[in-house]
Amino acid sequence: MKDITLKEIATKLGISITTVSKALKNYPDVSAKTKKAVIDLAQTLHYTPNSFAVNLRTKESKTIGLIIPEVVHHFFSNVVNAIIDEAEKNGYLVIILQSNESLELEKKQVELLINKRVDGIIMSLSNESNNDDHIKEIIRRNIPFVMFDKINKLTTCSKVIINDQKAAFNAVQHLIDTGCKRIVHIRGPLNPQNSIDRYIGYKKALEKNHIPFDAKLVYTCEKVAFEEGFAFARQIITEHPDVDGIFAITDLVAVGVLTYFNDNDIKIPEQVAIIGFSNWFMSQVLTPKLSSVEQPSHEMGVQSFALLLEEMICHKEGLHYTPRTVELQTCNIIRESTVKP
Amino acid sequence: MKDITLKEIATKLGISITTVSKALKNYPDVSAKTKKAVIDLAQTLHYTPNSFAVNLRTKESKTIGLIIPEVVHHFFSNVVNAIIDEAEKNGYLVIILQSNESLELEKKQVELLINKRVDGIIMSLSNESNNDDHIKEIIRRNIPFVMFDKINKLTTCSKVIINDQKAAFNAVQHLIDTGCKRIVHIRGPLNPQNSIDRYIGYKKALEKNHIPFDAKLVYTCEKVAFEEGFAFARQIITEHPDVDGIFAITDLVAVGVLTYFNDNDIKIPEQVAIIGFSNWFMSQVLTPKLSSVEQPSHEMGVQSFALLLEEMICHKEGLHYTPRTVELQTCNIIRESTVKP
DNA sequence: CTGAAAGCGCTTACAG
DNA sequence: CTGAAAGCGCTTACAG
Incomplete structure (x- = not known):
């Protein structure tokens, strides 16, 4: 199928390409009669302007x-x-x-x-x-x-x-408010700014509440994946049985933790409370339903x-x-x- | 910032546009020396071909x-x-x-x-x-x-x-195999082919197993949303307390059902078994974990x-x-x- | 109100 | 090995 061009319309109507172009773009300086003829024929032929040519002329796509x-x-x-x-x-x-x-x-x-x-x-x-x-x-x-x-x-x-530091601070403050004293942070990779900021927010919340920072309570994801949360959960519970709260970089990781705890009969939140980040859809349908930071x-x-x-x-x-x-x-x-x- | 063109490169090197074009496209009929000069300058100037012009010429984007x-x-x-x-x-x-x-x-x-x-x-x-x-x-x-x-x-x-009829048939057959006798189908809208086919698969499975089809056990989603599953669950349990299995058009709807049942202490699968469709990620982390049809x-x-x-x-x-x-x-x-x- | 002409930046068949 | 020229399909400043 060959595409219809302005030229074909012009030839068929015996007028110039210029006039066809103007008629289709509703320029004021084309007679109503010509305009109508052009528009009608364009419709009949299913004309649509060649965007490649338009792009080239107008320099925008x-x-x-x-x-x-x-x-x-x-x-x-x-x-x-x-x-x-x-x-x-x-x-x-x-x-x-x-x-x-x-x-x-x-x-x-x-x-x-x-x-x-x-x-x-x-x-x-x-x-x-x-x-x-x-x-x-x-x-x-x-x-x-x-x-x-x-x-x-x-x-x-x-x-x-968003203000990642503040959001993380508030999440950890909430854990502290509910009585958590040994709080793990499962953080994101070392490079991204938001993972750094959430980590800083976590530290600031501890500091503000006079809870000593313990580097051993920080676990670092590489992929920020469900599987990492799951694996860290086992590690956390083995290495630090006294942990009573976890703040995870994102819900997906928090869900990994939650799944491991559910599978192994570790009570949430009685033994360990968990809060995630971003408020993924699934968080509201899990058992228990997962607390999270709403990110718009x-x-x-x-x-x-x-x-x-x-x-x-x-x-x-x-x-x-x-x-x-x-x-x-x-x-x-x-x-x-x-x-x- | 003005974009660099072939013309500018040509002018700067004192050669023709044609040659510049050929050099950049590695045509064999350009001398190695010219080719090198062109490629070097193009690099220095961060030349990149204007895709609008290329599209227009080659008629593909x-x-x-x-x-x-x-x-x-x-x-x-x-x-x-x-x-x-x-x-x-x-x-x-x-x-x-x-x-x-x-x-x-x-x-x-x-x-x-x-x-x-x-x-x-x-x-x-x-x-x-x-x-x-x-x-x-x-x-x-x-x-x-x-x-x-x-x-x-x-x-x-x-x-x-996929073969929606067959997939739905197998899902419902599985419910029957586990002992379900009064099986609800929460179907999709009336128009889409795959929602029709899954409905047919459901009917065929009942028929094959000599379970009478009951139109009252078919619920129809408009939006195929979580909220619909949730609302239908309440309706189903009120209207048909003897229902023991549900086949939902998709996991999202099945999760709505599951959430309502969990919230209202209706045991899954003891009282009602549920199977969804498409095997969404969240299905594996719910309580209970949701059976589903894997769709590649x-x-x-x-x-x-x-x-x-x-x-x-x-x-x-x-x-x-x-x-x-x-x-x-x-x-x-x-x-x-x-x-x- | 209409149209001839230039030009957007490229590619390529063709001539030399 | 190099380059002049046509042409892709449009838009628009300009002349009439």
């Missing part, structure tokens, strides 16, 4: 790129959901790529998006990434750019974040796109844009896993 | 479109994950859109993708969709097209499916892209392509919710 660690993840899929919908409402399509937490893949993907000449890029960094060359290249090329959640503080660009994933997506749109508009009009940082609120969602009867 | 009901869904996010990764390996990017189960949105999205001139489209239909005009338009335009999971039988295109989501994504790629290659070379249907295997995953002690 009305497409943005989105790189996240992985889509099969409660938090990220919710952000993706919001970004896709917001973008569509504003006439943009979204190309999605997954770094799978690999810096190497992420670099390649940034390159792909730059080559593709997307109008803007939204990103949440992989666990291995920092202010690396590929990020600098986005900035150097002056491509509208927003980072969310897993960000790098040194990069000058718009950001949508949908709103993060909405705000990320809104900031990117602002910047894309400035960029298009050649105006200077000053990056902004939006910080969203979090709160503790208290459920059975931390409420001692 | 190396981009495919993917429309699914929603990305925040265990099954679909796994398929998306596989499609993105397979596409990237083969040099394609993926634009993702969500119909949110709305036919109207889906139609608009198909139009967007056609206008965008993606090289191919992969789709899983919304609950409201059939062999409608927008689907016919894809076929009419001869755009490479694959449907997976939620398909329409009448459309002539490649498909990746990742493999569905891999196969969908593979079929699309086949068709895109034929399309590009002007060859005729005969659509194929790939049927993947399912199996029962038996867990605590159906194993009577």
